Amino acid sequence: EQVLQALQQQQMTPDQPLGQILVAQGAIEQAELQRVVQQQIEDKLYDLFGWREGEFRFVNNQRPAPDDVQSLVPLPIEGLIMEGVRRADELARIRQVIPHDHMLVRFVERPLDQTPTINLTATEWRIFARINGRLSISEIADKTGLSTFQVSQAVYNFITAGLVEVIDVPRLAEPASRARATLPAVQPLSAPSDARDEEHQGRGLVERLFGRRR
Numbered sequence: 384e385q386v387l388q389a390l391q392q393q394q395m396t397p398d399q400p401l402g403q404i405l406v407a408q409g410a411i412e413q414a415e416l417q418r419v420v421q422q423q424i425e426d427k428l429y430d431l432f433g434w435r436e437g438e439f440r441f442v443n444n445q446r447p448a449p450d451d452v453q454s455l456v457p458l459p460i461e462g463l464i465m466e467g468v469r470r471a472d473e474l475a476r477i478r479q480v481i482p483h484d485h486m487l488v489r490f491v492e493r494p495l496d497q498t499p500t501i502n503l504t505a506t507e508w509r510i511f512a513r514i515n516g517r518l519s520i521s522e523i524a525d526k527t528g529l530s531t532f533q534v535s536q537a538v539y540n541f542i543t544a545g546l547v548e549v550i551d552v553p554r555l556a557e558p559a560s561r562a563r564a565t566l567p568a569v570q571p572l573s574a575p576s577d578a579r580d581e582e583h584q585g586r587g588l589v590e591r592l593f594g595r596r597r
Contacts, residue, residue, distance in 0.1 A: 388408065389410070429470050433474055473536070481520065486520060489514065489515070501544055507537045514541075520549075521534075
């Protein structure tokens with residue numbers, strides 16, 4: 384309800400950021416807003432390290448307003464560069480298994496009888512709990528509030544452990560003719576006939592992994 388009120392107010396005052404409206408309403412704290420904005424800025428900057436080519440425009444002597452939340456977010460430049468380079472290297476390895484973030488994630492139909500010992504972090508458990516065969520990596524990121532890199536990283540580890548797999552599907556935004564042309568080239572394993580089968584597989588894996596959280 385507070386978000387809807389904030390959106391209505393923003394329509395009347397479009398120059399006022401939504402986050403600042405929520406802070407003024409008491410819906411969130413200023414520190415939480417800064418944390419979210421910093422994460423968003425960092426994620427966008429990290430994405431730039433994966434670009435092979437692109438265009439940019441540099442505007443000299445243009446800074447955010449003093450009361451703009453972006454001007455209040457500290458950004459350690461050296462740390463960002465080092466982390467960006469590390470992520471770019473790791474993402475190149477992940478992309479060999481997960482080509483893009485729109486791939487669906489589902490549990491394997493026949494997990495290995497002897498599943499290796501796996502220690503899941505709290506973040507990995509959040510991602511693991513969202514796997515149902517119907518959500519893509521980007522959708523899991525939206526629902527967990529994590530970055531697509533974090534989700535891709537965790538899913539990559541799940542794949543190497545033999546717990547899940549990713550399948551490609553035609554984009555819904557594509558024309559129907561193109562989607563039909565793409566389907567024969569996609570060779571995913573046969574999906575469970577009932578969504579409840581996927582959930583049952585998930586529960587079975589969770590039971591096998593129960594108590595291994597670190």
